[in-house]
Each structure stands twice: as C-alpha cells, then as structure tokens.
Amino acid sequence: MSQIVLELNHLSCGYDSHPIVQDLSLHLRAGDIGCLLGPSGCGKTTTLRSIAGFEPVTAGEIRLQGEVMSSPGQRVPPEQRRIGMVFQDYALFPHLTVAENIAFGISKHPERRRIVSELLELVNLDRLGKRYPHELSGGQQQRVALARALAPEPALLLLDEPFSNLDGDLRRRLSAEVRDILKTRGISALLVTHDQNEAFAVCDQVGVLRDGRLQQWDTPFNLYHEPATPFVASFIGQGYFIRGQLLTPDTVQTELGVLRGDRAYQLPPGSAVDVLLRPDDIVGQASSPLTATITGKVFLGATTLYRLQLPTGSTVETLFPSHDDHPLGEVLGISVAADHLVIFPAQGSVNVSAQLPLEQMLEEGDSD
Ligand SMILES: Nc1ncnc2c1ncn2[C@@H]1O[C@H](COP(=O)(O)OP(=O)(O)OP(=O)(O)O)[C@@H](O)[C@H]1O
Numbered sequence: 001m002s003q004i005v006l007e008l009n010h011l012s013c014g015y016d017s018h019p020i021v022q023d024l025s026l027h028l029r030a031g032d033i034g035c036l037l038g039p040s041g042c043g044k045t046t047t048l049r050s051i052a053g054f055e056p057v058t059a060g061e062i063r064l065q066g067e068v069m070s071s072p073g074q075r076v077p078p079e080q081r082r083i084g085m086v087f088q089d090y091a092l093f094p095h096l097t098v099a100e101n102i103a104f105g106i107s108k109h110p111e112r113r114r115i116v117s118e119l120l121e122l123v124n125l126d127r128l129g130k131r132y133p134h135e136l137s138g139g140q141q142q143r144v145a146l147a148r149a150l151a152p153e154p155a156l157l158l159l160d161e162p163f164s165n166l167d168g169d170l171r172r173r174l175s176a177e178v179r180d181i182l183k184t185r186g187i188s189a190l191l192v193t194h195d196q197n198e199a200f201a202v203c204d205q206v207g208v209l210r211d212g213r214l215q216q217w218d219t220p221f222n223l224y225h226e227p228a229t230p231f232v233a234s235f236i237g238q239g240y241f242i243r244g245q246l247l248t249p250d251t252v253q254t255e256l257g258v259l260r261g262d263r264a265y266q267l268p269p270g271s272a273v274d275v276l277l278r279p280d281d282i283v284g285q286a287s288s289p290l291t292a293t294i295t296g297k298v299f300l301g302a303t304t305l306y307r308l309q310l311p312t313g314s315t316v317e318t319l320f321p322s323h324d325d326h327p328l329g330e331v332l333g334i335s336v337a338a339d340h341l342v343i344f345p346a347q348g349s350v351n352v353s354a355q356l357p358l359e360q361m362l363e364e365g366d367s368d
Contacts, residue, residue: 002030003065005188006051006156010060013050019058019212020046026207026217028156031186033179035199038209039235044192047209048158051190052085053078065155084149088161090141092133098144099129105152112151119147122181139170146178150187157182157189163198175202196236208232230344233276241274242314243346252343255312256282257290261341272346279305281338282318288333292316294326308334 006028014020021043028034036044049055051062053075061071064083069076092101099116106112120126123143133141142162149157162178163171179202182189193199199206200220207217208231216228227233234240244254249264252275259275267273295315296307303319306326310316318334326332 002032004028005030005032005065006034006190007063007066008047008051008060009063011047011050011057011062012059013046013055013057014212015046015055017058021050021209021212023060024209024212024214025060026205026214028188028190028205030188031183032188032204033182033202034190035203035206036190036192036209037196037199037206038194040194042209043212044194044209045160046212048160048190048192051156052083052158053081082152082155084152084154084157086142086145086149086157086159086162088164090133090138090145090165092141092144092148094133096132097129098125098131098133098136101133101144102147102151104148115151116147119151122150122185123147124177138166139174142166142174146181150185155188157187159189159191161192161194164193164195171198172201178202208235210235225340225342227276227342230274230347233342233344237278238317239276239278240317241276241344242316244273244275244343246271246273246343252341255310255314256316256336259336259338259341261343262339265343267343267345273343274346276342276344277316277336277338279317279319281336282308282316282334283337284318284320284324284332285335286333288335290334291331292334294328294330294332297326297328308332 004027008024008026011024012019012022024047036047038044046055050057050070053069056075057070058072062069064081069081093104096104102116102119103112106115109115120129123146125140125143128136128140163175166174175198191203204219205217206220206223208215208223210231215232216223223232224237227236242254242256244252246265246267246269247253247258248269250261252259252273254275292308292310294306295309298305299322302322304322306318306320308316308318
C-alpha cells in the first residue's frame with residue numbers, strides 16, 4: 001500500500017463562522033486521483049480552498065504527507081504547502097509567454113529550461129512555448145496551467161472544475177489526457193467537479209458531498225454498485241426507487257413482482273424498503289405477464305430512454321438499444337433483470353419522477 005498523501009480528519013470549515021463543510025474525513029494515497037463530487041453549493045470548492053490554505057478550519061485537521069497543515073487556530077501559509085492548483089478559468093499571466101508561465105514558480109531553479117521543455121512536451125505544447133495565452137485555445141491554455149502547476153513538483157495537485165469551460169468532446173479528451181499525464185508522473189491529485197462522468201473517467205476515489213457532508217468516499221465502482229445512502233444512489237447513475245416490503249432476508253415484494261437480492265439484508269422481514277433501480281435493470285420481455293405503457297421517450301444516440309407507466313400508476317425507466325424503437329402508448333411486456341439489489345429502509349414517499357435526472361428532457365408526448 002502506498003503512503004497517504006492527504007488526510008482530512010473530521011474537517012469543518014466555512015466563512016465568517018458560517019459552517020459550510022462539516023465533519024469531513026477522507027484520505028488519499030500517493031499517486032491516486034481523488035474527486036469531490038456533488039451538486040452546486042455543497043462545499044466542494046470550500047474544501048479545496050481549505051486544503052490549499054486559503055480558508056481556515058473551525059474543527060478537525062488537514063494533514064499533508066503526515067504533517068498538520070491546518071487545525072483550528074493554526075495554518076501553514078499556502079505557499080509553504082507544496083500544493084499546486086489548476087483553476088476553471090486557467091488563471092494564466094497574460095503578459096508572459098507559455099514558457100514563462102510554466103517557469104513562473106521555479107524562476108530560481110538552475111534547471112528551469114530543461115524542466116519547462118520537458119513539461120511542454122508532456123502537455124503536448126512543445127512548439128508553442130513562445131506564444132502568449134491569448135494566442136491559445138481554451139484546451140491549450142488549460143494544459144499550460146497544468147504544466148505551470150506541475151513545475152515545482154507539488155506533493156499534491158488540486159484541480160477546481162478544470163474542464164468546465166471546455167465543451168463536449170474536447171472536455172472528454174482533455175480529461176482523459178490529464179489523467180494519463182498525472183498517472184505517468186505518479187502525481188497525487190484532488191479534483192472538484194459536479195460532472196459524474198468526468199469524476200468516474202478521471203478519478204480512482206470519489207467523494208460525494210451533500211450540504212457540506214461527505215456521504216461516501218469510495219471507488220466509482222462501489223459508488224455505483226454499493227451506494228451507502230439513498231442520496232448517493234439517486235445522484236449516481238440515474239437511480240430511482242420503488243417501494244417494497246421485505247419478505248425474507250433476501251426477497252422483496254414490489255409492484256414489479258418478488259425480487260431476489262444477492263445477500264441477506266439487515267432488516268426484519270416485513271420492513272418497508274426502497275429498492276434502487278436503474279434504467280438498465282428493466283428489460284423488455286414479450287412473454288412477461290407484467291406490462292407497462294410507454295409514456296415518454298428520449299433518444300440518446302446508441303440507446304433510447306423510455307418512461308413506462310405500470311398498471312398501478314407508478315413509473316419506471318428503461319434503456320433500449322435505439323434500433324429497438326417503440327411508439328408512445330405501446331404496451332410492453334417487461335421484467336426486472338437486477339441481480340444485485342440495493343435496498344434502504346423506506347424513506348418518506350417514493351416519487352420516481354422527482355428523482356430522475358433526465359426529467360427535464362422527458363416531456364409527455366414529446367417525441368415518437
Ligand atoms: N467567500 C464566501 N463567503 C461566504 N459564503 C461563501 C463564500 N464562498 C462560497 N460561499 C458559500 O458556501 C457554500 C458552498 O460553496 P462552494 O463554492 O464550496 O460550493 P461548490 O460545491 O463548490 O459549488 P459549485 O459547484 O457551484 O462551485 C455556498 O452556499 C456558497 O454560497
């Protein structure tokens with residue numbers, strides 16, 4: 001196991017004694033890329049700024065390579081932390097060339113020319129060293145920002161929404177490229193994003209934050225397959241819930257029939273539960289006695305997302321390959337193909353439509 005680079009122990013921080021982040025604990029191992037993921041305003045940037053040393057902590061501590069950087073009443077200045085930062089808006093110096101920007105933090109280093117030229121090559125800008133930031137595309141500017149942050153060989157790199165000013169394809173390509181660069185150099189990094197796909201594509205460990213509290217710090221695989229809370233379950237991967245009742249330790253009665261889990265659940269039989277379903281858990285089966293009516297559909301390219309109404313009035317979703325096309329109003333036979341059931345004790349009312357991320361795209365009768 002590699003050494004722990006960053007440790008947050010019961011960290012609380014905020015602004016003017018207004019608490020934003022509370023009791024947050026996580027650790028990041030050397031060479032790993034971590035991520036803070038969550039909806040707008042949940043405290044991702046505040047956490048990052050505290051780690052960088054720009055904000056004080058009100059409780060707990062921040063350790064970098066074992067040394068306390070922040071605790072209540074104590075704060076190592078940002079410039080002494082060996083932390084590099086990459087921001088959403090690149091924050092390059094407009095009056096300096098690309099090479100001068102990269103050399104900025106190592107101006108006294110005897111080998112700065114060699115370092116700059118290696119970094120230019122690393123970020124694929126080896127012929128653009130003499131250009132100024134305004135002569136570069138957004139993606140190129142962000143590569144310069146990355147090279148500049150890497151030049152002083154930081155112990156930890158912090159990236160705050162680094163790709164959000166870039167669109168679509170470039171965003172995906174650059175994020176994959178940045179992951180490769182960090183992995184090639186064994187750089188430990190913590191990224192902030194509200195984009196789940198980006199978090200999963202780039203990071204080894206992802207922390208889901210809600211209202212300043214860490215819900216789960218885990219691998220992308222575990223967040224998807226073993227969500228620790230209903231919030232993580234619905235935030236990640238278009239999850240939604242149907243209500244059920246535990247019959248035996250591993251079977252649940254639902255309006256989709258009796259579903260069998262792959263484990264014994266730690267709740268007494270008879271308990272009301274919420275069963276997590278994702279669109280790929282519902283499949284078409286012509287011979288099935290269970291039927292549903294198509295009430296909405298969204299073409300997504302390779303797949304089409306269908307909204308289905310059950311005879312009980314509840315709604316579920318399914319993804320079909322897009323060549324398997326069905327009109328609105330068609331009644332389909334369906335079955336549940338979930339071999340791995342995630343359940344939680346029932347919480348309030350189950351309102352499927354309120355939890356569907358694609359809800360805005362699904363307007364009744366919007367397409368056929
Ligand atoms: N300088 C500040 N002074 C007071 N409150 C602030 C300050 N900066 C942020 N906040 C508040 O702290 C909360 C968390 O903000 P933060 O920027 O950490 O969220 P975030 O998860 O990074 O959101 P986003 O994804 O929108 O950037 C918000 O309610 C915000 O209004």
